[in-house]
Structures are given as structure tokens and as C-alpha cells.
Amino acid sequence: MATGVGWVCQGRGERAEVAVMARREVAVAAMALVFGATAAYESSKLQFGTVHSPGPGFFPWWTSAAIVLLALILLVQALAQRSSAAQEGPGRIAKVAALLVVLTAYTFLLEPLGYPLCTFLLVLFMLRATDPQRWAIALGMAAITAVGSYIVFAVWLSVPLPRGPL
Numbered sequence: 001m002a003t004g005v006g007w008v009c010q011g012r013g014e015r016a017e018v019a020v021m022a023r024r025e026v027a028v029a030a031m032a033l034v035f036g037a038t039a040a041y042e043s044s045k046l047q048f049g050t051v052h053s054p055g056p057g058f059f060p061w062w063t064s065a066a067i068v069l070l071a072l073i074l075l076v077q078a079l080a081q082r083s084s085a086a087q088e089g090p091g092r093i094a095k096v097a098a099l100l101v102v103l104t105a106y107t108f109l110l111e112p113l114g115y116p117l118c119t120f121l122l123v124l125f126m127l128r129a130t131d132p133q134r135w136a137i138a139l140g141m142a143a144i145t146a147v148g149s150y151i152v153f154a155v156w157l158s159v160p161l162p163r164g165p166l
Contacts, residue, residue: 022078029075036067051156095130102126114164115154120146 043064046057102125110118123145127138153159 022081025078026075029071029078032071033068033075036064036071039064040068054157099126099130111162112164113162115161116146116150117164119149 040061043057043060046060047055048057048061049055102122106118106122120142124138124142127133127141128135133141150161154161
């Protein structure tokens with residue numbers, strides 16, 4: 001009776017499925033890491049510029065750096081949780097559907113409520129409903145995301161964002 005990763009054995013099928021899933025997550029994280037690193041390398045060949053006067057390499061480099069960081073986080077999580085079962089079924093589909101509804105509401109409420117408030121509520125929803133976090137963490141991360149992204153886009157980059165009533 002084989003017990004290796006990827007082998008489905010009688011009585012051990014679930015454990016083997018989890019091992020295959022973990023191996024796939026590691027592979028996807030590794031591919032994202034290679035993609036991000038390649039994009040960072042290629043974008044570093046372009047003129048970078050400054051925050052106030054970004055060059056053609058500014059946004060691609062920062063985007064690829066974010067991809068590398070997120071891929072590293074995903075890789076660490078996938079390696080750390082190799083034995084945990086993946087959540088499947090109707091609960092996961094319901095979360096995705098709820099997120100789509102909230103994203104649709106976000107687009108319609110962006111103008112009347114403003115970017116900071118809508119972004120705060122969106123991130124709060126994602127951290128509480130789709131991936132449950134403690135209230136303190138969810139509120140803190142939502143505030144940091146809303147304020148931080150507003151400062152980056154509206155203040156530093158002068159992107160016109162809806163301010164809302166605040």
C-alpha cells in the first residue's frame with residue numbers, strides 16, 4: 001500500500017488529497033515568485049523616477065515588488081499548512097458570491113460615500129466575512145488600508161478620488 005504524496009489509498013484518501021493540494025499551492029506560489037522577480041528585474045531596466053515624478057519603471061517595479069512579497073507570504077503559508085484541509089463546497093461559493101455583491105455595491109457607493117469610507121468598509125467586510133479575523137485586526141487593517149491608499153493615490157500621485165461627506 002503506497003503512502004506517498006499524491007497517492008489515494010483506501011482510508012487515507014483525504015490526507016493524500018490535502019498533500020496534493022498543498023503541493024499545488026507551493027507550485028503556484030513558486031510560479032508567482034518567479035513571475036514577480038522577472039517583472040522586477042525587467043522593470044528595473046526602465047527609468048524609475050521619483051514619487052512626485054514617476055518614470056516608466058516606477059509602477060511596474062512597485063507592482064512586481066508587491067507580487068514578490070505576496071508570493072513569498074503565500075509560499076510560507078503553503079509550506080506551513082501542508083497538512084490542513086482546503087475549504088471547499090457551498091460555503092466557499094457563498095463567500096465569493098457575497099464578495100461580488102459587496103464589490104458591486106462598492107462601485108455604486110463610491111461617489112456618494114467617498115473613497116476612504118467605501119474602501120474602509122470593503123476591507124472590513126473582506127476581513128470579517130470572507131476570511132474571519134478578530135475585530136481589532138479587521139478594524140485596524142481596514143483603517144490602515146483606506147488611509148494609506150488614499151494618501152498614496154490622492155495626495156502623492158494626485159489622482160482625483162471621490163472624497164464623500166467626510
